[in-house]
Every structure is written in structure tokens, then in C-alpha cells.
Amino acid sequence: MKEKFFRNRLMDWNRVSNKREMPWKNETNPYRIWISEIILQQTRVEQGWDYYRRFIHEFPDIQSLATASEERILKLWEGLGYYSRCRNLIIASRQIFNEFNGKFPASYEEILSLKGVGEYTAAAISSFAFRLPFAVVDGNVLRVISRFFGIATPTDSARGKKQFKELAQQLLDKKAPGAYNQAIMDFGATICKPVNPSCNICPLQTKCTAYHEGKTDLLPQKSRKVKITNRYLTYLVIQHKQKFYIRKRTQKDIWRGLYEPLFLESDHLLTEKELVSHPLVAPYFSKKVFTIHSVSGPYLQKLTHQNIHAQFIRIYSNELIREIATAFPVSRSKMKSLSFPKIVRDYLNQQNMS
DNA sequence: AAAGCGGGGCA
């Protein structure tokens, strides 16, 4: 009965007071819903908004996406982060194009089988596009439910996931699963916010456990916390005439699939002296093929799990070298068309290099 | 079960 109160109040709030608008709201095209959901994984709505627009404009349907070049798709993703989402999106588009004959799958299990689609995204697409009764469980849902029912089970534990998923499914309005899922996420984002929730105007306040026990700031609970490592990358931005040496990141590390200038990683940023004596480039410096043109100030990018300290050493080469440690020379216009990590793109832009 | 994976906003 507390469940019924929750559902009814939430749906009433949605009809009367939910003013949240987004480009993909009331969308029923599964392809467009899929794109929006992938973009929004671990990403705030405002941050994903323009990416969604650009994506749909250039790739309006499965065929256009499935037949596009990986480089072009990754370019549209540049700056958005979590690039594995983009790689998986490409794989999934080909899955749909080939295995499902270009028609977006219409069952929960089939949708879940798509690369990069987990339980949340499958429930979202299933309910929004196909009116199937699957409850979404995202960060908003976990927060709203844990507070209202006063559940302190860590949301990232196996027990917690099962518990919250079952309760979420029980709460779902089976007659309007899409509207309900949209409502609970909007509610979490605008009323039951992570910090300073608007309990004073909350339609669920009268039966909210966390509110009555003064525990809204203690819920939901997580068990794990990430430890942050510091990394120091000294980039070698080598230029010969109008070409720059870059390479593609292929190792299992951050920014896989993106491009980069060469860099040397150590436990500190390299000094010029350390740089010119490094085995990789020392011969070029001693033969005066390379000369240092400029040294940037330190750049810092804070990621969820790493602090990236970077410095960019701009180097002129008076010889055209075919390849330096897998890096090859490309033109400015080619640089523009490629996807670089944010910290590198910032430097390139400031240097007017692409 | 735990770790890895971006970038940005907010208190």
C-alpha cells in the first residue's frame, strides 16, 4: 500500500508538475531512444544534449550509422568521455543491421543482447519505444527508492542490486511503463536530488522514511569508493613542416581508440634535460634533427579514477621521418577530423594547431 | 565481487 501511494503520487506529480523537457522526450523511435540512452550513461542530461542532436542529424537511422566510418562516429563523440560507449555503439549498430536486418529488435531480451546495452538501457528502450513493462533502475531510481523506503543496503552490492530491482519492478505502473519510468527519473533529477533535495515541496514527503528519520543525506549508500592515481604524461608534439606526428591509442587504457601525440609517462613530468636524453628521442636531438620550440605549462585533467598531469613539448623536426614509435605524420586538416582526448584537444586548440 | 572507464557540475 505504501507502494500504491508511491506510484499514484509519482504519476500525479508527473502529470501536473513535471516540467522537464528534453529533445528525446515522448520519442517512440527505438533507434533515437537507444542513441539518447547510450549518450546519457553516467552523463548529465545537459552534457549529452548537443551530442544527441548532432548524432541524430548526421546519423538519422541505423543504416547511416552502421555504414559510417568508425573515425567519423568517434569524432562526433569527442569530448563526451567513456569512449567504450561509442565503440560498443558501433558494434551494436552492425549487430542490428546484420542480425536483425536493420530493424530495431522489439523484445527486452534481444535489446539486452546489444553490445553496450545493460539492464537499465534495455528497460528504458523497451518501455519507451515498445510499452513493455520493465522498470528502469538508474542512479535516480536508486536514490528515490532508497530514501522513500529507508533502504540502506549498498546499491553497488549484489544483494542491493537484487533488492532495488525487485522493488522497482513492483512499483512500476504496468499500464504506463514508459511514462512511469520517465516520471521517476525526472522526479529524482528535479525533486529528490542528490544534494539539497526539495523535501518541502515533495509529494512523497508524508510517507518518506528518510525524510521522517532525517536520513536523506545518508541514502543511498555505496560500499566501494574509487582510488585515484596520479599519472604524468609528457607529450612530444613533433612537427615537420605542416605535419604533426600522432598515433592511435590501441592499448587497454583510458582513451582507447582516440589519437594522441607521442608521450613519455613517468612518475613526474620530464624536464627538458630528461626529455632530450630519453632513448626514444635522444638520437634525434644529438643529431640536431629535433629542436625544442616551446614547452607548455602543466595541464591537469581530473578523471573519476585518475588525475592526468600533462605537459606538451613542441618539437620541430627538420627531416621527414616515416614513423617514430608508431606515430606517423598527418596534416592539420586530418588532425581536425580525428578524435583526441579533451586535454590534448584543449592544447591543440590553444596552439591553433587544428 | 571488484576494477576500469571521461568529463563536468555542484556544494
Next chain:
DNA sequence: TGCCCAGCTTT
């Protein structure tokens, strides 16, 4: 500075 964001995959 720490936490969170329409999470998923790999180990």
C-alpha cells in the same frame, strides 16, 4: 575536495 551523473564490460 568529494560526490554524482538516464551504466556497462572486463577481470
